[in-house]
Amino acid sequence: MPVPHPQRIVILGAGFGGLRTALELLKRRARLGNVSITLIDAEEAHVYSPLLYGVAMAGLDQPETEAERQLRACVCLPYAENPYLRRKDGRLAFRRATIDGVDWQGRQVKLAGGETVPFDDLVLALGVESASFGIPGVAEHTVKMRTLQDALKIRRHIERALNELKSKKRERLDVVVVGGGPNGCEGASELALSLRRLARERRIRPSQSSVTLVDASPSILGMFRPPQRALAQRRLRSLGVAVRTGVKIQEVRADGVVSPAGVLPAGVVVWAAGMKPLAAIKAWGFPVDERGCVPVDATLAVPGLEHVWALGDAVAAKHPTTGARVPALGQAASKEAAILAENIIRTMDRKATVPFVPPPTWNTVVPLGGAWAIADLGFAHVSGLLGYAMRKAADLMYFLSILPPRRAVSLWMRGLSGFLRMGG
Secondary structure, three states, X not given: OOOOOOEEEEEEOOOXXXXXXXXXXXXXXXXXXXXXXXXXEXXXXXXOHXXXXXXXXXXXXXXXXXXXXXXXXXXXEEHHHOHXXXXXXXXXXXXXXXXXXXXXXXXXXXXXXXXEEEOOEEEEOXXXXXXXXXXXXHHHHOEEOOOHHHHHHHHHHHHHHHHHHHOOOOOOEEEEEEOOOHHHHXXXXXXXXXXHHHHHXXXXXXXXEEEEEEEOOOOOOOOOOHHHHHHHHHHHHHOOEEEEEOOOOOEEEOOEEEEOOEEEEOOEEEEOOOEEEOOHHHXXXXXXXXXXOEEOOOOOEOOOOOOEEEOOOOEEOEXXXXXXXXXXXXXXXXXXXXXXXXXXXXXXXXOOOOOOOOOOOOOEEEEOOOOOEEEEOOOOEEEEHHHHHHHHHHHHHHHHHHOOHHHHHHHHHHHHHHHHHOOO
16 A cells, blocks of 8 residues: 655745744644645745844945855854754755746646656745836846845945045945835945944045935835834934935936936945835736735635645735734744644644734834834834844844754854944
8 A cells, every 4th residue: 555645835935934934833743744844945044134234234344255254144044054954854854946836737846957846735935026116227226135145235336336435436435225114224324334434434534425315205114103213314314324205216327316306426326115026926826916915815825726825025914804914024924924834734634724813013123223223112112222132132032933042042142243343
C-alpha cells in the first residue's frame, strides 16, 4: 500500500508575514500531523526593514565596505543561520528561488529554471514594490527606498556626491526625499544628522548641503494625530530638514523635481512616496482588487481558491465588523500569521476556522534622527529618548519571535551597537 504524502504547505515569501506563518505552524507541531512546510524566497536573508534606513543613512564618513558590513550585520539574518529553519525532522525547509508562476490545475508553484514545488495549501506572503504613480522620470532619476540593495545604493549615491563636493567637482549636495511616511521621515532625519556631523567636523560647509522632505499630503506621518505630526515636523526642522507638504510632483529630472511651484533642485532624489503590490501576483492568477491587492475573507482565505491563503502588505484584509482596511505594517502581518496558521490546521482537522480581528489601535514608532523617536502606543504618546526606547523594545520583541532567545538578543545588540558606531 502506498504511503500517503504529507500535507504540503508552501509559503511564498519569507518576510514578516511568511516567516512568522512558518514559525507559527511549527509552534502547533503537536497538532500538525504528517505535514511538510516549504518557505520560498528569492533573497538569502531576512531583512529587518525598520532598522534599514536609520542605519544606512548614519555614518556617511565611514568607508563603503565597512558601512556595508555594518549594515548587513545589523539588519540581515541569513535564512541558513536561523536555527528554526534548519530542523532535522524535515517539517520545515527553506528554498532560495525566484517564483515564476502558479500552476493552479496541477497545484504546484513554478520556479525560475523550470522546477516545480507541489502544494496542498498555498500561502501568499509576498510584499510590495515602489509605486511611481505614473510620474515621468521616477525610474530614471530616483533611488528607491525599500530593500537592502536600495539602502546601499542610496549610500553610494550620496557618498559619491560628497566626494565630488570635497574635490570641488560640484558646488552643492541637495537631497530631496519624496514621501512623508515613516521611511521618508526617518531617512531624511538621519541623513540631515549625518550631514550636520560632517559640517561640525569641517569636512563640508553647512551651506554646501541641504535635505528637503516633500509630500503631496497636507502633512507628514498621516497615521499620527495632529499634535504628534506637528512635533515630528518641528524635530525634522530642528535637524535642518526643510519640510514641504502639499507639493504634487509632476516630473523628476536629473537636476531636481518639478511641481506647479517650479523646480526644486536636487543632486540626489530619494523615492519613498508609496508602495504597490507586486504586479506578478496578478499575472500568476491571484484575484486582485482595484489597488492590485489580493482580497481575503475574515479567515485570511482567498475567496474562490481552495486551500489558498494570503497575508501581509499585498493583501486587502479588513476588520470583520467595521470593514476598516488593515494597514500595511509588519506588526499586522505578524498578527495575521498566527490566525492564518491556526486556520490551516483547523481546516486540516475539519474544524471551524476563526476570524482575524485586528486590535483597535496599532502601536506606531518612528525614529527621527539619533536616539529620538515619536511613538503612538494607543493609550499614550511619547517622544524623544523614551520614544526611541519603545522602538528598541519593539525590535527585541520581534527578534524573540523569530529566533531563540540568545540569538535574538545578540542580533538586537548588534543593531544597537552598529547604529551607535555609525554615528546614530
